Amino acid sequence: MNAPLAIERDGSVAVIMLDHPPVNALAHRLRTALLTAIERLDSDPTVQAIVLHGAGRNFIAGADISEFDQPAQPPLLNELLFRLESCNKPVVAALHGAALGGGAETALACHYRAATSDLKIGFPEVTLGLLPGAGGTVRLPRLVGWKASLELMTGGKPIDVDRATAIGLVDRRIDGDVRAGAVAWARELVAGGALPRRLRDLGAPEATAELFAEWRAAMPATAWRLPAPGRIVDALEASATRPFDQALDRARELFEECRRSSESRALRYLFFAERGSSLDRDAALRVESAGVIGAGTMGAGIAISLATAGLAVTLVDSKPESLAAGLARVASTIEGSARKGRMTVADAAAAVARVRGSGDLKELSAVDLVIEAAFENLAVKRGLFAELGELCKPQAVLATNTSTLDVDAIAAASGRAADVAGMHFFSPANIMRLVEIVRGRESSRATLATLRAVTKRIGKIGVTVGNCYGFVGNCMLYAYGREKELMLLEGSTPEAIDRALEEFGMAMGPNAVGDLAGLDIGYQARRQWNERPDDPRFYRVSDRLAELGRYGQKSGRGFYRYDGSDRKRQPDPEVLELIRAEAKALGVAQRKIADSEIVERCIYALANEGARILEEGIAASPADIDVIWCNGYGFPRHRGGPMFHADTIGLAIVIEAMRRYEGEQGPQYWTPTPLLASLAEREGTFAGWQAGRADGV
Ligand code: 3HC
Secondary structure (H helix, E strand, O other), X not given: OOOOEEEEEEOOEEEEEEOOOXXXXXXXXXXXXXXXXXXXXXXXXXXXXXXXXXXXXXXXXXXXXXXXXXXXXXXXXXXXXXXXXXXXXOEEEEEOOEEEOHHHHHHHHOXXXXXXXXXXXXXXXHHHOOOOOOOHHHHHHHHHOHHHHHHHHHHOOOEOHHHHHHOXXXXXXXXXXXXXXXXXXXXXXXXXXXXXXXXHHOOOOOOOHHHHHHHHHHOOHHHHHOOHHHHHHHHHHHHHHOOHHHHHHHHHHHHHHHHHOHHHHHHHHHHHHHHOOOOOHHHXXXXXXXXXXXXXXXXXXXXXXXXXXXXXXXXXXXXXXXHHHHHHHHHHHHHHXXXXXXXXXXXXXXXXXXXXXXOOHHHHOOOOEEEEOOOOOHHHHHHHHHHHHHHOOOOOEEXXXXXXXXXXXXXXXXXXXXXXXXXXXXXXXXXXXXXXXXXOOOOOHHHHHXXXXXXXXXXXXXXXXXOOOOOOHHHHHHHHHHHHHHHHHOOOOHHXXXXXXXXXXXXXXXXXXXXXXXXXXXXXXXXXXXXXXXXXXXXXXXXXXXXXXXXXXXXXXXXXXXXXXXXXXXXXXXXXXXXXXXXXXXOOOOOOOOHHHHHHHHHXXXXXXXXXXXXXXXXXXXXXXXXXXXXXXXXXXHHOOHHHHHHXXXXXXXXXXXXXXXXXXXHHHHOOOHHHHHHHHOOOOHHHHHHHHHOOO
């Protein structure tokens, strides 16, 4: 194993080059080596200044998140940074790429900060349910004041070099090689007799008592689902009212409290789960150009994602008016991103220019990748793939964006099934980060690796799944939706169900989601589903609403009515009448249903279905399921996903509730899958089961 850092000399300036791939995270090895290096250089009389720099694309991406599940090993980051700041000669941070979390705190412990234009500096700890625990909450306000500190730490969004310079977080901007620039500056500092500038020697800026109270009051309700945002404000308030060392101790206590919380454990788990299995880089084919078939909302969204990431896109639609509308949508969405400051005007113009339209499929003969997003009909898609199989170049990868159809049946029509797989985007495709990559029976390793690589390149999270009706996400959605539909018949209301699940943390309740997606869409999909349960209660309410033309938001009526000028959802007495009538017709007795039952039935049904999908090999791991549900279906991230949540509750408790529902409702839906039952029996967890499989147990 290579040394995690190297010391290079440039005359009287010593450069500590951190070299701990992939991102210079401050793991125990690196902390130990850095402490030794600092002590050595501080006592070396031939060294007059020190530059701290990171090899590779980043300065330091933070503490090593994987270490937070184990007891902390000295030297703690806090102690290391205290020693760094104590250095008796000027220390310059040469910042580039990511300087995040503990990386930004390291920069604050240095005496001077130089940075290049690609810097992303910030405190994303809150996204992991944590707070900056290595002095950031005490040092940052001394440099940039309270408001900027509150914003940076409770918001968690990194800032660029312009903003960092404007608020005083970066002292000097360097064009070109940051190492060389920082060394030159260190020399200037020495020549000018500059002394170490320690933030801990500065007093904290004045703060009124109201400042923190007002900040807490203004935090969105969702922030209070996590302990971290409130604790960050507590830690900053402690910095305003206590001396440096005491404030730092308080921040450590609060950090530990957050680290131990189930919310932070869930978020840290997702951090690694979303990075998933390593990309199969060797097998991936080069993709620089792509064709997208179908210029509707989905096709345009896919084209936007590809073009924004630098790919040349040909958007194909046989209907000229649809093509024109799709191209207009692409241009207006990308230009809108520039107006909102998410990209520069020049980058937006370049992205729009990368998309061209065509009415002719033959124009895709030379592209590296085709993504078909045409009408959801097997005959249509098979026809298209038969043509693509003929006309596309031999190495091209062909993907279908179907959400319910059989990928193998589509692949077979192409005559080159090894090149075909599913690429299931979620709507709106330019916003939603999830893509299910559907492995067909004959999809080649190169095809799957290429789709994973493209997904990563366009900034999305790709999860490889097996081919079955609805793949992983929508297949599980049927279990979740089934329970809420049954509970409507049993006496609950759309708003009670949505409120209970939103309270649990779902981004939106299932009835509101149905109205947003269009109840006609689900209705059509269920008609085409051969294996739907033989149960007259199954999606009965949704089906009736769709049959009455109540399609949801687009028709102004669905589970709710949307007739106010703000189009906000309103309960609709007509729907309650309809539900009552359906229940009566089916002989379902109505009763009051508690919020706890609503949540348990919907969420435990998901966990049981997830276990079944794991048994069948449709999902490769519980973590994949959790990533899909947190990124495609609004499952609360602080609960980690349905499988992690079930583990957290305890599988024995989950099974106990399921047995109760089995007794009340019958076995049809509530019999635990063998995997869930056997794990619960031996007090196991899905995570433990997965780890055992990975170890070949
Ligand atoms: N700890 C451990 N591993 C990390 C890590 C970290 N802080 N940051 C990244 N990694 C790992 C990833 O798991 C991935 O591993 P893999 O190759 O085995 O899958 C690898 O590094 C590359 O990461 P990405 O795929 O995310 O690479 P990108 O180039 O897309 O992004 C990045 C780089 C912007 C640095 C991104 O990785 C990132 O945002 N990292 C996390 C930053 C963060 O949250 N820092 C705060 C940590 S908590 C902290 O510092 C607490 C302190 O206050 C005490």
